Amino acid sequence: MIEAVGLTKRYGPKTAVEDLSFTVRPGIVTGFLGPNGAGKSTTMRMLLGLDAPTEGHATVNGRRYADHPAPLREVGAMLEARAVHTGRSAWNHLAALAATHGLPMRRVDEVVDLVGLHEVARKRAGAFSLGMGQRLGIASALLGDPATVILDEPVNGLDPEGILWIRNLMKSLAAEGRTVLVSSHLMSEMALTAEHLIVVGRGRLIADTSVAEFTSRASVGQAVRVRTPDSVRLGELLRDLPGVLATPDEERADVLDVTGADSEQIGHLAARNQLVLFELTPHQASLEEAFMELTKDAVEYQTGTAARTADQRVKETAA
Amino acid sequence: MSAVLEAARIPTTLPPESETKVSLGRVLKSEWIKFRSLRSTYWTLAAGIVLTVGFGALLCWAMLDHFSQLHAEERASFNPTDHSLRGYYLAQMAIGVLGVLMFTGEYSTGMIRATVSAVPRRLPVLWAKAIVFGVATWVVGTLSALAAFFIGQAIFSSKHIGASFGDPGVPRAVFGLGLYLTAIGLIAVGLGALLRNTAAGIASLFGLLLVLPLLVESLPSSWQSNISPYLPGNAGGALFTLHGDPGQLSPWVGFGVLCIYVAAALIGGAAVLRRRDA
Known part of the structure; x- marks a missing residue:
């Protein structure tokens, strides 16, 4: 269980995280989503006590992270930036972390095997590939068999097998009743x-919701793809209805993209007018689109605006 | 593919949580593992030994070679013990660099985040690093000083100008050099924690030991005599020099002053480690 209450982090005049409150429940995988620069890593660092919040506080399993007498047993974390001395072997890195809690050294062997680093455990971590580095980060996170696991961008740099492995790992961690x-x-x-x-x-918090709800909320204005040999006639009929938009596809003349009417309405309309339909596909907004829709105002580095401000600055300097 | 799915099962064979609390003793063990698992540790300590013993022996050979050509005045200021320990001047740099790296090596690689996540109270990490590094430099420094002394005296013995370990002040000087190198190492650990950057840490340590004395020398002599004995190098030097400057502090007062520098560096480092975001 993770609870953030009014978390705020300011670096000088810049606010990285503003009044962020949320709860992460055990037993399920909770996704922490946002464009780059949205404050995800900063928030995670505050959960772990690496950064002190400017305002607000966060607790993990009921206590501030630093107040746990054995923090690695409560929370295991892998942060996005690497946290390994490049000159030390993976095994010694884990052994040094395990020693702070008096964990037995066989536990180091266990997590090394678990993440599949057995072959390279005695090699310098500086020579690791990105994927091996991620696996070492996950081994460190699982070292104390923690009830709460925090992973920052864990699939970054992993090959397809590694990605599948992470997905299964996260699901099984949650299935064991952990907070993920x-x-x-x-x-x-x-x-x-x-x-x-x-x-x-x-x-800032944009949404705190289930994945299913998140997608459906964003697909209110869903579109229907219609393929018919009578696309011109059907288009005219549809446009007569209030609030309906029917746009011919740019590439195929027999395809219409319809918004404002669902597939049943379109089917009935076609039947009444004896028009033949080849295809009638409701187009569900993907999570990706839902996300873009919700965060388009909140993207930190928007290409257009950034270019414009840079342009203005040039003009101001010239003037 | 089955291996991939298999791997997702998490083994749990740990003692109960109440038996795995973070303690200073455990952090000490952790820091010892870190210290002995880096190659730079061995290289730098070896450099410290070679510089103290080898450079000391070299200086003794050189002195032996032209001892007969020295003026009476120069001969009077010659002290065989001091001369055999002079390699310390370079050795303190090697030990200082390693001391700075105790913290800055963690900041530059990101390791500090793992360290501070495991020990969120943070200060035990500083004490443990200081103890591990202090003990290691004390052992290495003392053994090097003993070796440098005996090799140096063996060289001098051919012309019967050497000292014996039983001579007054000699044990204090030889063991004192081990303590001096330990203190310099601890100042370096503190500076590393304080500045969090390798270049800044090494530059400020070298500034303290090498540049500051030169600056003070350029001051009017009345000021000079008031400031110079209290600089860390000169204050600590009083402990392991038998024939030093007339204005030099007495051995243990000098070492006491050096310990104030150690305390200041470690307290400064502690404040930064505790307060600043990792």
């Missing part, structure tokens, strides 16, 4: 693993 918080900027990844979503943009 996973950040990502990839909606498609969250659609496959998470049940619940906490969406942030520009450091």
Whole structure:
């Protein structure tokens, strides 16, 4: 269980996280979603006591992280930036962490085997590939067999097998009753693993909802794709209805993209006018689209505006 | 594929949580594992030994070679014990660099985040690093000083100008050098924690030991004599020098002053480690 209450982090005049409150429940995978620069990593660092919040507080399993006498037994975390000395072997890295809690050294062997690093455990971590580095990060997170697991962008840099492994791992951790918080900027990844979503943009909470609700909420204006040899006639009939838009597809003359009417209405209309339909497909908004829709105002680095401000600045300097 | 799915099962064979609390003793063990699992540790300590013993022996050979050409005045200021320990001047740099790296090596690689996550109270990490590094440099420094002394005296013995370990002040000087190197190492650990950056840490340590004395020398002599004995190098030098400057502090007062620098560096490091975001 993770609880954030009014978390705020300011770096000088810049606010990275603003008044963020949420609860992460045990037993399910919770996705922590947001575009790059939305404050996900900063929030996770505050949960772990690495950064002190400017305002607000966060507790994990009922206590502030730093107040746990054996924190690695409560929370295991893998942060996005690597947290390993490049000159030390993976085994010694884990052994040093295990020693702080007096964990037996056989536990180091266990987690090394668990993440599949057995072959390279005695090699310098600096020589690891990105994927091996991620696996080592996960081994560190699981070292204390924690009730809460926090993973920042865990699939970054992993090969397909590694990605599948992470997904299964996260699901089984949740199935064992643990609290699992996973950040990502990839909606498609969250659609496959998470049940619940906490969406942030520009450091603010945008949504705290189930994945299913999140998608359906965003697909209110869903479109229907219609393929018919009588596309011109059907288009005219549809446009006569109030609030309906029927646009011919740019590439295929026999396809219409219809919004404002569902597939049943379109089917009935076609039948009444004895028009033949080849295809009638409701187009569900993907999680990706839902996310884009919700965060489009909250994206930190929007290409258009950024270019415009840079342009203005040039002009101002010139003047 | 089955291996992939298999791997997702989490083994749990740990003692109860109440038996696995973080303690200073455990953090000490952790820091010891970290210290002995880096190659830089061995290289730098080896450099410290080679510089103290080897450079000391070299200086002794050189002195032996032209001892007969020295003026009476120069001969009077010659002290065989001091001369055999002079390699310390370079050795303190090697030990200082390693001391700075105790913290800055963790900041530059990101390891500090793992360390601070495991020990969120943070200060035990500083004490443990200081103890591990202090003990290691004390052992290495003392053994090097003993070796440098005996090798140096063996060189001098051919012209019968050497000292014996039983001579007054000699044990204090030889063991004192081990303590001096330990203190310099601890100042370096504190500076690393304080500045969190390798270049800044090494630069400020070298500034303290090498540049500051030169700056003070350029001051008017009345100021100089008031400031110079209290600089860390000179204050600590009083402990392991038998024939030093006339204005030098007495051995243990000098070492006491050096310990104030150690305390200041460690307290400064503690404040930064505790307060600043990792």
